[in-house]
Amino acid sequence: MTNPLSLADQITLELRADIIGGRLIPGMALIENNLVSAYNASRNTIREALHRLGQEGLTRYVRNKGVMVRRLGVADVRDLFKVRRTLELQAILTSKPLSEYQSDRMLEALEAADLAREREDWRAVGTHSLAFHQHVVGLMRSPLLDEFFTNVVAQLRLVFCSAPDEARFQAPWLARDRQIHDWLAEGDKLAAHEGMSLYLDDSEQLLLHLLTSANAH
Incomplete structure (x- = not known):
């Protein structure tokens, strides 16, 4: 039997999900009093959850401001894409033929991304595209790698939010995701x-360009 999640575990997972969903964005303050009320939890429980998010690289403590959602930089992007290449390319090389279930889950993420694009909800496009890539890593059938990659996805989400023009960043990838599927x-x-390798190269270069251009202004 798996151990039931503690309240701190549950809050950590929910806050991480809010980051992946684009509801918590870089520079946003995570105010302890508000979280105590929102989750009906003790201060110690909230502090434990915030500490875990910090360990996952999703928040940082700023003197006189408290805990903030982290803003990632160029070095972080390079490191994240190093991890993506290791996991996503390995998952493809070692994968067995897609089962109907695996294919359906990928297609659900792609169709949700298409619908979000029609609404011009570019933040949701990014979230659903990342879900597709989680399903690619899921081909390795490793719960440990799935858990690790969820944290990578949350950090990527923060990078996407930092891009000054998320529409420009997200627009090119959906057709390429579908082709890989x-x-x-x-x-x-x-x-x-080969398609995923080129995809990751192009995605990294565009993100680095957007971040360095934003930092230059």
């Missing part, structure tokens, strides 16, 4: 691997 569904691992 189609190659996986056809069992063409080499094409999927």
Whole structure:
């Protein structure tokens, strides 16, 4: 039996989900009193949850301001994409042919991203696109890697929010996500691997360009 989650665990997961969903964005203050009220939790429980988010690289303590949602920089982006290449490319190379269930989960994320694009909800587009990439890593069938990659996704979400023009950043990727799914569904691992490798190179370069341009102004 798995141990039931503590309240601090639950709050940590919910706050992380709010980051992945784009509801908590870089520079936003996580005010202890507000969280105590929102979660009907003790100060110690809230502090424990905030401490865990800090350990995950999602928040930081700022003197005289308290705990803030973290703003990531160029070095963070390079490190995150190093991790993405390691996990996503390995997942594709070692994957078995997609099961109907795996394919359906990927397609659900892609269709949700398409609907968000039609609404011009670019933040949701990014969230659903990241869900697709979580399903790619999920091909390795490792709960530990899934948990680790969820934290990577949360950090990526913060980087996306930092891009000054999220529409410009998100627009190119949906068709490429779908093509990677189609190659996986056809069992063409080499094409999927090459497509994902190029995708990650291009995505990293565009993000670095957007961040360095924003920092220059």
